[in-house]
Amino acid sequence: MEKTLIQLEHIHKSYGKQTIIEDLSLEVRDGEFLTLLGPSGCGKTTLLRMINGFETPDKGEVLLDGVNQVAIQPNKREVNTVFQSYALFPHLTVRENIEFSLKMKKVDKNEIKERVDEVLELTNLEALASRKPGKLSGGQQQRVAIARSLVNKPKVLLLDEPLGALDLKLRKQMQIELKKMQRRLGITYVYVTHDQEEALTISDRIVVLNKGNIEQIGEPFEIYHSPKTEFVASFLGESNFFEGKYENGVFHYGDAKIPVEANGTKDANLLSVRPEYININLGKTEENALEAMVTEVTYLGQTNRIELKLKDGKKVYALSEIEELEKGKKVFLTFHSKECTLLKKQEQ
Template identity: 50%
Template sequence: MEEKRPIIRLDHVTKRYGDNTVVRNVNLDIYEGEFFTMLGSSGCGKTTTLRMIAGFEELSEGNIYLENEDVGNMPPYKRNVNTVFQSYALFPHMNVYKNVAFGLVEKKMKKEEIHEKVTEILNLVQLSGFEKRMPSQMSGGQKQRVAIARALVNNPKVLLLDEPLGALDLKLRKQMQLELKHLQQQLGITFVYVTHDQEEALTMSDRIAIMNNGVFEQIGTAKEIYEHPKTKFVADFIGESNVFEANVSEVKEDGSLKLIMEYGDMEAYGDGFEQNEIVYASIRPESVKCSLEPVNGFNIRGMVKEHIYIGSIIRTTIELPNGQLVKKCAQPDDDFKPVGSLVYLHWSPDKTVVMHTNEDKLYDLIDAGE
């Protein structure tokens, strides 16, 4: 992997509103040229984190560095980052040209130079010919492009995007996702993107940070996060998961674990687990298989409760004796068992993701830069 240079560094950043801690002691490096997404449900602190990078919120504790320069107490207008707001925040009294030129005028650039840059960037976002339009005369998608152009024209070190596609309809949103991704690759500018839409995050990002309750639960590529969630929250939040609470009954030499659950037991792989530790074991629905005979290493019995056909795949719900429902999805002709069948669930042990339940231990891991 190529040498990566952090362009933004959050150093033990904490934000409190009164007694309410919104962002807790966050450490984070964002590398130059990457598309970095902060993903989480509303109120998890992702927007607050972004606003602290932009300079709209003061830090309660910690510091922020932009290219090794301490910007923690710098007002927004001095930071070389620009923001695309969810509500676009276009100046309603200025036409498209003046909106886009706003930052350049502040930089006291020459008129010809401004004209050149604005024309170029409007061309890039496919809005040539819209210079004289007022924001009120434009559609949501067009306004969004103006907002992006207005930020990018300043050639920022980092572009911050706060749920920029939230107000667009689904089709347009998909289109803009691709355009944004291409734009980012073309310009090589670091994008820090905030969204609550996991699909959006998975589609666009180089790295994703899953945020929950003011901390990053996990930071990694889409693949890492999907295939190896580190916490129960991440497993639940990204895609669908079956999560079982289990006890580690045996840690074998080859690193495989024997897990015992309330109803049944399974095999899995995992490092750093101790015997008799209570863990969460997570398995994606598409990995779940069922058979009429027990499979070596697994002993989970259940009853097929329901099938739902969704075109090319079939979603099956299997009920365990304790009432827990297990989700399974597969091709229709793949190990199909009729409703009411008693089946044995199994899967390839390396598809199981084992996670600690002890939260303190987990945060230590994150702090250690895991």
């Protein structure tokens, strides 16, 4: 059942002298929710536009169900797109917007009605069917955009930052709705976002992109807990980085010896520790503990975000609920040895 639906093979793309994507290959499995995650300018939207046909790779192939798509016009491809701005047709009602693709393909009238009704119900838009897009809220427009694509029964639904324009609360709600709908329909989703939290919440697999290269592909848990590169560790969530050397279960950072239960590459020169895996101790409980001074305490509700300074001046962030922590207090840090990740430093 883990069939490959989309294959991107050795894709190259540049605009003028600027190379956007260099030799990128990627497979999308049938029925999965795949997210392309990366900062703006990383090439994620360009990749999406190669799948829907609005961009052509300079070199390389785009295969859908084994068929090369590069020479196929966007209107003939069996994929549909939910655009960032929704791009609803302002002169048509919700129902007419949804009917559009079926009418263009000259589908039988009765079938159009049936399929449109079905999608309207699925997206909870029945009551709004006769309204024009201008009279809808952002979330409702979003649902119309999705309904308009789904009515086509595409092999793949491409979503280009579809929640970008919504406020936080609605965005969270829509994330869950999107995920639920995808599970129910079993359609493959390729989702583009720069929001790492969103990617972790909704994806089956995440592709982390940076400067047109794939940094890591994996399930959300794996990406968060075992980042393979410095970029992934810093882009998804927050992390503290220590430069040093790894030898036999110990990471040497300056004079300090930090015990690490190997997670990552053996010839590492960088240690990544997420703030939640740093313990703050008021007394020196362990020989290897790092001495630090609290420089800032920020209240986050459930916990506090503590900014600390090591003796060599390095800043470290940790999370702690200890109440006695205040500016200027001397503390000792220990790390969860299993949750530390060994990395190779990347050229910036």
